[in-house]
Amino acid sequence: NFDQLIDRTQSSSEKWQKYAGTDVLPMWVADTDFQSPPAVIEALTQRIEHGIFGYTETPDSLNAVFIERMQRMYSWSLATEQLIWLPGLVCGLNLAVRSTCSETGSAATATPIYPPFMSAPQLSQRGLVKVPMMRHGSHQIIDFDALQKNLTPETELLLFCNPHNPGGAVYRQAELERLAQIVIENNLVICSDEIHCDLILEPELKHIPVASLGPEIAARTITLMAPSKTWNIAGLGCSVAIIENPTLRAKFARVRKGLVPSVNLLGFTAAEAAYRDGDEWNRQQLTYLRANRDYLLREINALPGLKMDANEATYLAWIDASALGKESPQKFFEQAGVGLSDGKDFGDPQFVRLNFGCPRSRLEEAIRRMRAALC
Structure with a gap:
């Protein structure tokens, strides 16, 4: 029941704690307000009833379910040794930078972008090359010409996001093929964040893992995936790095040692249940999110000073919000009782990011407050 309003204020939720004690609706960080699938809850309950929570290796059954899924959905053949399970996707971004960029090297990424794409090179004292997005048909993607122009001999890694966050663009095969050509011609490694791959809203679109395009690009790719966004289990911390090149995989694993812990056993349990039994639940969620997206698109584009494109995913x-003439649109809407993500953190302070993964009644209330502030 995606319309159900569930009280998260007493659950130490990061999303809800930010505005604890205030009348601000939290519509910012990327987790939904939907209860996770019954299959996930049941699997967790059964594992908890076992009552022993010692050190746990990656279950063979999880590897098998994931590998079968990649073959079934993308015709992408993988082996168990090519999977490195991690307690989160952000640490994967940081490990990718540290394992592929020399001390004088740099990483490139398209902006606006999820903030850890920009912080990961800086935290490891590597350089960062920012490349703008461009409109291509109905969506915004990386500007290929600008990417090619801005690469330097020191650029060793491309941090890539598909579907893109923010904006929700889904890259088409021809676009990915062009990107792969640039990566290969410039001797780069690509770290592809594909965490939103199961949240494609347009039925006619399909996710394509960049590494599935062929062996030449696969040998240069670190793919990051996770069930966390789709099945709302981010707090359980389970992600996977897929690295087919054994040399690249060994470098990644070596940097990880002693710094990044293994996944906790409940994270493994939830991930396996989600990947094995969560697709029907997600189909229903996508129908609900698509309707929320369509409602939001109409309402936002009817408000003075605001405009948005239709999310293809996420x-x-x-x-x-650039037409509002506000120094900080995020603060403006926060004062109106709607807590949004600040576009400044993504690379454009005149934008805001709104999480519509919530019951429709909450989304309608957010729109009501935004309209009252603007009209």
């Missing part, structure tokens, strides 16, 4: 709307 529940994270990217809203252009």
Whole structure:
């Protein structure tokens, strides 16, 4: 029941604690307000009833379920040794930078972008090359010409996001093929964050893992995936790095040693249940999110000073507020009782990001407050 309003204020939720004690609706960080699938809850309950929570290796059954899924959905053949399970996707971004960029090297990424893409090179004292997005048909993607122009001999890694966050663009095969050509011609490694791959809203679109395009690009790719956004289990911390090249995989694993812990056993349990038994639940969720997206698109574009494109994927709307003439649109809407992500953190302070992964009644209340502030 995606319409159900569940009280998260007493659960130490990061999303809800930010505005604890205030009348601000939290519509910012990327987790939904939907209860996780019954299959996930049941699997966790059974594991908890066992009552022993010692050190746990990656279950063979999880590897098998994931490998079968990649073959079934993308015709992408993988082996168990090519999977490195991690307690989160952000640490994967940081490990990718540290394992592929020399001390004088740099990483490139397209902006606006999820903030850890920009912080990961800086935290490891590597350089960062920012490349703008461009409109291509109905969506915004990386500007290929600008990417090619801005690469330097020191650029060793491309940090890539598909579907893109923010904005929700889904890259088409021809676009990915062009990107792969640039990566290969410039001797780069690509770290592809594909965490939102199961949240494609347009039925006619399909996710394509960049590494599935062929062996030449696969040998240069670190793919990051996770069940966390789709099945709302981010707090259980389970992600996977897929690295087919054994040399690249060994470098990644070596940097990880002693710094990044293994996945906790409940994270493994939830991930396996989600990947094995969560697809029907997700189909229903996508129908609900699509309706929320369509409602939000109509309402936002009817408000003075705001505009947004239709998300092709994700529940994270990217809203252009530049026509408002506000120094900080995020603070403006926060004062109106709607807590949005600040576009400044993604690379554009005149935008805000709104999480519409919530019951429709909450989304309608957010719109009511935004309208009252603007009209």
